[in-house]
Amino acid sequence: MADAADSHDRPSRSGLWLTMALAALAAFLGSFNGLGRLDQVFYDRAVMMTERAADPDILVVAIDDASIEALGRWPWRRAVHAALLDRLKGARAVGLDLIFAEPDTVNAGDDAILADSIRRNSHTVLPAILDRLRNPSAIGLPLPELAQAAASIGFINAVIDPDGVVREAVLTTQFAGHRWNHLAISMLEAGGEAEHARRLLTRANAEGRILIPYAGPPTHIRTVSYLSVLRGDIPPQTLRGKYVLVGAWATGLGDDYPTPVSHDVSGISGVEIIANILQAARTDVVYQRPAAGWNALFALLPVLLACLSLWRLAPKKALLVSLALLAVIPLASWLLLAHAFLWFAPTAALAGVALCYPLWSWRNQEAALRYMDNELRRLQREYPPILNEARVPLANPNASLESRVGELRRALARVRNLRRFLADGLDGMPDATLVFDQDGRMRFRNQAAVLFFQHLGIRAPRIGRPAAHLLERTLADEGARARVAEALSGRHAADPGTPWSADLEVRDRAGRDLILKCAPIHTAEGQFAGTVATLTDISRIRQAERQREETLRFISHDMRAPQSSILALVELSQEAGAQALGNDTLDRIAMLANRTLRLVDDFVHLTRAESMTISAIELDLGSLLQDAVDDLWPSANRRGITLEVTTPLPVAYTRGEQTLLMRALCNLVDNAIKYSASGTRIECGIDEQPGFWRVCIQDQGQGIAPQDLARLFEPFARVGVENRGDIGGAGLGLAFVRTVAERHGGRIEVQSEPGVGSLFMLHLPQV
Incomplete structure (x- = not known):
């Protein structure tokens, strides 16, 4: 079977195909530059969020309800419009969003009056209406005498999407061999800013269309009442140099259209739409749709990123990345619209990312189930039941996920039983056992190993610590540490100098003799996996x-x-x-x-x-010391040695075997007498230390050489007797004292200076 690690490192063929399919789908949908109503909703919200300041040089003169009430019902006499144009002489250009296609039969002279006023203004642009914007076949023009007097004529047709919303505008079209421009373009040319008009036309697509960059909601463009201008309430300097659009605004009179910025109201008037197009040209802000290839790339990249995250990250993190992408895509569309003036429709990218997670989850689930089935079959072959476990048949390959999970649960229970079986077996071994990985780091220790290191005064080794650190603090011999480190390194067996196993006797820092054995551990594929080491005391x-x-x-x-x-x-x-x-x-x-x-x-x-087994009872060390001194006083007296007890003795209770403690005290006093010269003094006393009683026996003998202090309490150690004559003994008395002290939880210490004397201190725990 192929190594599992390789299958994770190599890209899965099915994952590659799925990524390619999702990316191709997203690119295909993105190439349409929008998927209908959903992208239109996103576009409308994005336009509403990109509000800009109104151009102060654009002014709308609105035929509002107040004007209708003051001047009478519509239509008004054309002489009234002529009077208004006379008030607008200082304007840069005037666009009359009013249709004068038929002569005034009631007031026959008014047409001439209006024509004269248009001619005097010299910057007036009149509207025209096409029967359709694409390949028009007819056009509605103003009266000939008005058209001849006007500076220019521009069409005012609105482009209405299937949902009834005006999002685009056609800037130019061909009719009868002539090119006709939108009213806003004609006003720019009449106002002397033909360069702005040219730049705006170059931004349009092949059909002359642009997305209207609405500056704000209705009434965002500065608006004044028709009546106020006609009465002269607006100062001439306010009108000077402005682009003035005159159009209907009154209730039931104006041509209102739904737009992306008019969701809160019924719509926005046609004259204000023209004003927004005019502002777009003057501020050089034009919304455009990118080429189909760029929009396909915009839809493709998030899908690739989502697939990459699903490929490399954990499911939870991949889900978070997918959700983040679903939020970032509309945000990116809005940012590109607000700052680059490009509208990338997000629906294709959103659809591709939304499909990624469920399809990848399905694919991963299928792959996991196949892998699970293969591993369960392998487990059945290679791992026989233990501890009276029954062999459970494998689940049907067509079974549900719950059935597969149940089978996996039973298989894992068997593996846990095996692990517990092996762990308890290792933990129950009396020898310290350590298991290291291929990098020499510890991965398992049994209880005996913990006790072993505690005895050395070392903190119990932690999982993951290097073995070399443990060896340096455990083994005293440098050569033994080097051999063990070499065994744990697990170099290739082809190297003849490499011990794949070690079996040597060492000594730890506590002086214990140990047999250290190291053996390699291999994986099921035969690869080196680590080393098991045992320390036998x-x-x-x-x-x-x-x-x-x-x-x-x-x-x-x-x-x-x-x-x-x-x-x-x-x-x-x-x-x-x-x-x-x-x-x-x-x-x-x-x-x-x-x-x-x-x-x-x-x-x-x-x-x-x-x-012997110690039967511990409470004893008074003061009484025992006094009895020992009394027993040995005749021997000291015969040699002319003064044997004294420092009084008063404290009531020093300890727990122990009376016979052993009494003999230990007698041995200490007897040694002091043996190795003291006549006429000297031996002082015996007891004082208190934290948690211990200290019995002190101090003589004035010849003392002990420093090199002999280390082996003074060893059996059969007779140090310095060549200078003291034949005083008998085999060196067992002080060994007896040390043994008694250690078995009672205490210790024996000595301080000695040659030619001055020695001080023996027996420490025993307090009750």
Whole structure:
């Protein structure tokens, strides 16, 4: 079976095909530059959010309700419009959004009056109406005498989308071999700003269309009443240099159209739509649709990003990325419209991203189920049931997801049982066991390993720590650390210098003898996965071996020496005759026999102290010390040594075996007497330490050399006896004291200076 890691690293073929299909779908939909009503809704909201300040040089003269009320019902006499034009002489250009297609039959002279006024104004533009904007076949023009008097004529047709909203405008069209421009373009040419008109026309598409960049909601363009201008209420300087549009605004009279910025009202008047187109040209702000390829790319990129996130991220993060993209796409469309004046329809991109997550989830689920089925079959083959588990048949490949999950749950339970079985087995091993990965970092430790490091005074190793750090603080020998580090490195077995396993005896920093074994761990594919190391404490075995050697030496030397001397004296007396056996010889034999008895007695007591069960009771160390001093006072007195107890002694309660503690105190006092010269003083006392009682025995003997202090309490250690004469003993007394102290939870310490004396301190826990 292929390595699972490779399948994650290589792009999945099905994922690649799905990504390509989704990207192609998004690009195809995006190439339409909009998908109907939904994109129109997005566009309307975006236009409403891009409000800009109104151009102060554009003014709308509105035929409003107040004007109708003052001047009478519509239509008005054309002489009234002529009077208005006379008031607008200072304007840069005047656009009359009023139709004068038929002569005035009631007031025959008014047409001439209006024509004269238009001619005097010289910057008046009149409207025309086409039957249709694409390939028009007819056009409604103003009266010939008015058309001849006007500076220009422009059509005022509105482009209405299927939903009835005016979002676009046609700026120019061909009719009867002539090019006709929109009224706003004609006003720019009449006002001397033909360059603005030219730039606006270059922004239009092949059909001469633009998206109208509405500056704001209805009445956003500055508007004054027709009546106010006619009466002269508006100062001439207010009108000078302005583009003035005259159009109907009154209720039931104006041509109102729904627009993206008029959702809160019925619509916006046609004259104000013309004003917005005029402002777009003067401010060089024109909304455009990009080429179909760019809009396809705009729809394609978010889909690719969503697929990439679904490919690389966790499902939760991928879902968040998808939701973020769904929010960012409309935002990006609005930002591009507001700052780049390009409208990228977002629906295609939104649809592509919305499809990504469910389709990728379906694909991932199918892939996961196939992988699950394969691994469960492999588990059935390679992992037989343990602990009386029943072999569960695999789920039907056509079964539901719940059935597959149930089978996986049972398989995982079996794996957990196996892991628990192995973990409990390792944890129950008496030897410290550590498991390291291929990088030499610890991944498992059993309870024995925790206790092992606690005994060393080291914090229990944590999962993931390097093995070298543990070895440096555990093993004392540098060579052993190097060998173990090499074994844990797991270099290739082809290297003959690489030990794939290690089996060596080492000693830790606590002085314990250990057997360290390392063995490699491999994966199911045979790859090196790590190392298992065990530390077996053989200190008791090595100690027993040393004790055996010491016992043999004790028996062969210390026990045989006095016996050999006794035999030699007996043979000498036999050769000389019984009458030659004097008191000196008998005294010598008695001394040697007593020495043998003391050696045997000390050896037996040490053995008992090491092995006997302690029956702890509460004892007063002061009373025990006083009894020991009283017992040994005659011996000190015979040698002229002053043996004193520092009084008053505290009531020092501890828990322990009375016989062992009494003999330990006697050994300390007896040693002080043996190694002290006549005429010296031995002081005994007890003081209190935090949690302990300290029994102090201080003499004024010859002291102990610094190099001998380290082995002073070892069995059969007799240090410095060459300068002190034959005082007997086999070096077991102080070993006995150390054993008793340790078994009672205490310790024995010594401070000594050659030629000054020694201070022995026995620490025992307080009750």
